[in-house]
Amino acid sequence: MKISISDKAQGNIEDITEFTSKISDNYANRVINNIYKLIDLIKYAPYIGRYVHEIPNKYYRERICENYRIIYVASEKLNTVFIRYIISGKQNSNLFFEVHKKEIFNFFYRNFI
Secondary structure, three states, X not given: OEEEEOHHHHHHHHHXXXXXXXXXXXXXXXXXXXXXXXXXXXXXXXXXXXXXXXXXXXXXXXXXXOOEEEEEEEEOOOOEEEEXXXXXXXXXXHHHHHHOHHHHHHHHHHHHO
C-alpha cells in the first residue's frame, strides 16, 4: 500500500520534533526516525493496528510509537494508508477526538463512502 501523510500529521511531526529537540537532539532524531519506521511498517501490515477506542468508526486504527499514537485509515480500494494524526499519548485524547470529530467523519465519508 501507498502512504499518504495528512497536513495535520505532518504538522504533528514538526511539533514533536520541536518539543523533543528541547530535551535532546539525539532524542528528537530517535523519536522521529522511529515514527517514520513504524509508518513504513504500517503500509505492509495496516490491519495489525488496534481500533481507536474513542472513535466508533472501526476503520480508524492506531499504532503506538514511543509516547505517540499514530492514527490512520487503510483503504484497500485506494491501495493507500492515510496517516491522519500523530498525537501524544499523554494528552487528553477524548478532548482531542471531540474537537476533531467532524473532521474525522468528514474525511471518512468523503473518501470511503
